[in-house]
């Protein structure tokens with residue numbers, strides 16, 4: 361492979377950090393599971409509008425291709441090569457009384473973490489047989505969950521289009537055909553090996569073999585962030601006794617996209633802020649101050665509708681789970697205060 365032709369107007373972290381020097385160092389390297397630079401950067405090259413543009417094929421990719429991943433991780437998370445990640449799953453330490461007890465602003469709360477199975481390649485480098493083996497092991501573990509976490513697994517293979525589309529529209533299921541994941545190799549042999557587990561109330565869900573091998577999700581209507589967090593932590597602890605998660609002392613939980621490393625946690629609310637939405641500069645000043653990300657109503661790469669936004673923590677690595685949710689909570693309190701002042 362020769363140094364790629366990166367358009368001048370490309371603003372992704374890939375285009376910024378894949379200098380000719382870095383390319384020369386990495387171009388012939390291979391990770392433990394045989395992942396190459398060409399595979400790591402394919403999504404960002406095929407999708408020049410990417411924000412990031414790289415995916416890892418295994419935990420070792422982060423070490424072998426550190427000359428590219430490290431500056432991206434540093435820029436996204438503010439986390440340096442000498443830093444160590446720390447985890448805190450103690451729900452008692454979260455200070456988050458419902459910021460909207462009257463239910464005027466927050467429609468729903470959702471917190472998810474990504475997880476991958478230890479000693480396996482990540483999704484972009486999985487073989488078909490490995491993906492099926494992972495699905496089978498995860499589902500065996502999920503089928504032992506009890507109480508509020510008890511539920512059923514619904515494989516995507518054989519699911520009717522109507523059921524699939526309803527689950528996507530109602531924010532429970534991942535979408536199909538994402539072009540960023542496609543070019544990363546994450547949609548190979550679709551839909552086989554993918555599926556969703558959920559409890560009866562759809563307050564606890566697990567996505568299997570999407571961008572990460574597990575996405576463990578807790579969600580419910582309203583703004584009781586602590587209840588959502590507590591359910592999630594119970595689920596993570598229970599699943600962790602059945603499925604060994606890939607973890608490193610430096611990078612925390614290992615995920616296929618570097619933005620998800622560390623806690624791998626995204627805590628979000630769907631919130632209606634019609635007045636703030638008329639002044640995006642003021643809106644963004646608050647979200648920047650609290651390290652928040654703004655997404656649209658159907659998740660990443662979607663638009664807001666009717667003044668409803670998906671507001672979540674942006675940082676995931678080098679802060680604890682409690683701090684990630686606290687980032688989101690403190691920012692949401694500030695957004696509600698600003699919205700009320702504009703009424």
Ligand code: ADP
Pocket residue numbers: 468469470472528530531532533534575579626628629630655656657658659660670
């Ligand atoms: P991820 O959370 O895995 O990073 P997305 O941004 O694509 O991925 O979101 C996945 C789905 O979760 C989308 O349907 C999105 O609308 C939904 N979602 C995210 N946050 C909330 C929330 N607070 N309430 C309800 N649905 C949500």
Ligand code: ARG
Pocket residue numbers: 403409410411412413414540571617619620660
């Ligand atoms: N690869 C996409 C981009 O660079 C998404 C990056 C972050 N999101 C994610 N789902 N991993 O824009």
